[in-house]
Structure formats: structure tokens, C-alpha cells
Amino acid sequence: MKRFKSILTVLTEDSLHEVALERALYLAKVNGAALTLVDVIDAAPGELARLLSAIQGHRGAEIEEDVIAYHRDRLAKMAERARAEGVEATEAVLQGSVFVEVIRMVLREGHDIVIKGATAAPHGKGVLKGVDMHLLRKCPCPVWMLKGPGDGNFDTVLATVDPDPEGETVHNKLDHLVMDLATSLAERDKAVCHVAHAWRLQEEHALRHGRYTSKYQGEVDQMVERERGEAKARFDALMADYPQVERDNLHMIKGLPGDAIAEFAEALGPDLIVMGTVGRTGISGFIMGNTAETILHRVDCAVIAVKPEGFVSPITLEAAG
Missing domain, CATH: 3.40.50.620 (HUPs)
Known part of the structure; x- marks a missing residue:
């Protein structure tokens, strides 16, 4: 392409x-x-x-x-x-x-x-x-x-995605931009493409350590499993559009997204990471998503940063005259 x-x-x-x-x-x-x-x-x-x-x-x-x-x-x-x-x-x-x-x-x-x-x-x-x-x-x-010095040649490309529960939102369109770019570059360089999605039940830590919830860990387990299933369904729906990516190269990672994906990338050792750099509430461009910030500062490989549709840079052209 x-x-x-x-x-x-x-x-x-x-x-x-x-x-x-x-x-x-x-x-x-x-x-x-x-x-x-x-x-x-x-x-x-x-x-x-x-x-x-x-x-x-x-x-x-x-x-x-x-x-x-x-x-x-x-x-x-x-x-x-x-x-x-x-x-x-x-x-x-x-x-x-x-x-x-x-x-x-x-x-x-x-x-x-x-x-x-x-x-x-x-x-x-x-x-x-x-x-x-x-x-x-x-x-x-x-x-x-x-x-x-070796960043001109790529054997392994890692795309990071975060499918939104709300369906076809700006963020889901960003995931498609990330995947389109990652898969086309991997095809062009004859590289292996991996895709990572981090998920978690945000309230799990509080539920695991609450004084009155300690006796209800079975219910907490069910909530976590339900969240995992919903995250997997969203991930699978996104990846259905990219059959060229081997199913063994799709990775569901539990944890805080920035840390979880950075740790996974450190273990995988990709040559290139393709990622969105604006969080779901950061479309203005002044604030990069926390996930992107964490990954960028921890990985030691080339990175392509992609913005969502509708992103407006805070930098503007100088006024005429």
C-alpha cells in the first residue's frame, strides 16, 4: 500500500x-x-x-x-x-x-x-x-x-490498541489507524506483526483489599472474568478486520496499560512500536495519554505516534502580516 x-x-x-x-x-x-x-x-x-x-x-x-x-x-x-x-x-x-x-x-x-x-x-x-x-x-x-543505529530495519512490529466499549468512537478509529499503519509497514518490511491490548478491572485492587469485601472474593473473581471477557470480545472484533495478523501474535495483557504494555514490549523486544498518543479525553493535543507517556519513556526502540481523527495541534501558523 x-x-x-x-x-x-x-x-x-x-x-x-x-x-x-x-x-x-x-x-x-x-x-x-x-x-x-x-x-x-x-x-x-x-x-x-x-x-x-x-x-x-x-x-x-x-x-x-x-x-x-x-x-x-x-x-x-x-x-x-x-x-x-x-x-x-x-x-x-x-x-x-x-x-x-x-x-x-x-x-x-x-x-x-x-x-x-x-x-x-x-x-x-x-x-x-x-x-x-x-x-x-x-x-x-x-x-x-x-x-x-539499527532502526532502519524491522523484523518485529508491535501495535498497541485499546478498543472502546462505546463502539465506533474517535478512539476506535484511532485503533484502526494504528493497525492499518502497523500491518502495512510489517508487510512492506516482511516483519512479524504483534498486537497488544492491556485490560483490567479498574476497581479490582480496592475490592481485593476492602474490609467488607474480603469475604466476597469469589464474586470479585467473577467480575474480573466478566471484564476480561468483554475486553476480549472488543479486541476480537477489532482484529477481525486484520486476518493477516497471526492469532498467536494477539496478546491480552492484564494490568495498568502503560506499565503492562511497556513490560510486555521489553520482553518481546520489537524493533518498532506503533501506538496512539492521545488518550480518550486528550484530543486537544496539550496532554498525551498516560499510557503513551509511560511506554515512550521505557521502551528502547523506534516508535510511530499516531493521532486520532479530529486532532487539532496546539501549534498554529503565524498570523499573516
Whole structure:
């Protein structure tokens, strides 16, 4: 499935930009997509000149132009490589807050996905810093965050879903977006796709430890089993739409979703996790769901963050004039 037609790749120097470029080139080639390469100078236009003028006198503006030229040359070399591999590529150097300018570019140009390497760390892996988390939380299109040198190749993909008891809600549509993306990427990379759904009876802990409920544990057991059965029915209904996923690779995990799925992912060792990043009450984009936050901070693999239909980024385009 040619899912992506317009790919935006963030190639800041402090990120795993080589890994991001490799994955973006591969994805562009298999999808016949156009590729936009972006670097961001973390200062508003004119700000470097102003700061440098205080030190260097009248040469501040000239030094800022040199800085911009360096970033342009850097991107031009990457774009030249992309074109040599048959990929339509353009490049842009932006100035300002990294995540704000990237999201504004998505809003202006309607990119299908953003690919970025996490912030580089001395040990060679990537770590999720503030700019990475802001993109994952607030970018309106899917964000593919790569965290290690081997993240361009995938053998195992894990999708996380949470079917809603209310039926065809925004959240259930999000589950379908997650599954569509996970299954198509797994097929494209010839990877094994696993799907995890965490469930629990929210009141179980209180019922197990209440002074007056200790003698009624049989009834509590029945309540837990009823909840498990209902969760499984919702999970089965969702997965009926995805017969290409092996039934042995469907996992019902009992526990608090963030912790349960993070522990399962640590044991499974996937190369990529595809997940929704907005909870059922967090459509505004200011707050990421607790489940997503917990997983993102605990797993050590690439992640694709997907937003629901109707998600509105808190970042807006600058007012004209």
C-alpha cells in the first residue's frame, strides 16, 4: 500500500540524522513519495545577528548568514544523495523553535509523516528530549521517532490498541489507524506483526483489599472474568478486520496499560512500536495519554505516534502580516 506521498524528515545535527535519512529514503522509494529534508536553527531570524553584534560589532548579520549557509550546504548534500537514488527531494532551513517550525511546515504543506532521529546520546543510541516529546505530542500527522543505529530495519512490529466499549468512537478509529499503519509497514518490511491490548478491572485492587469485601472474593473473581471477557470480545472484533495478523501474535495483557504494555514490549523486544498518543479525553493535543507517556519513556526502540481523527495541534501558523 502506497500510504505516504509526502515525507518530512528532520535532520538536525544533534539528532540521529543518518538513521532518519536512511529510513526516509527507503520509505520514499517504496512509496514513490516526495521527500522534504529540514534542518532547524534554534534561533528566530535575526536573533543570531543581534547576539553576535554585541560581541563582534557590525559583523553579526554576516556571521548569521554564514551559519545559515552552512546548514543549507549540509542539507544540499543530503538532497543530492536522495536524487541520485531516484527520490524527488527538496530541502529547507528553518529558524526558530525546532518542534514549532516543523509542525508549522506540516500545517502549511500537508506532509503525511514526519521522520526524526531521537536526540543523539554519547552511547550511540537516541534519547527522547523535549523537542522529541513535543513533536510526538503535538504534530498532527504521524511521527516516526528512531532511537538507534539499527532502526532502519524491522523484523518485529508491535501495535498497541485499546478498543472502546462505546463502539465506533474517535478512539476506535484511532485503533484502526494504528493497525492499518502497523500491518502495512510489517508487510512492506516482511516483519512479524504483534498486537497488544492491556485490560483490567479498574476497581479490582480496592475490592481485593476492602474490609467488607474480603469475604466476597469469589464474586470479585467473577467480575474480573466478566471484564476480561468483554475486553476480549472488543479486541476480537477489532482484529477481525486484520486476518493477516497471526492469532498467536494477539496478546491480552492484564494490568495498568502503560506499565503492562511497556513490560510486555521489553520482553518481546520489537524493533518498532506503533501506538496512539492521545488518550480518550486528550484530543486537544496539550496532554498525551498516560499510557503513551509511560511506554515512550521505557521502551528502547523506534516508535510511530499516531493521532486520532479530529486532532487539532496546539501549534498554529503565524498570523499573516
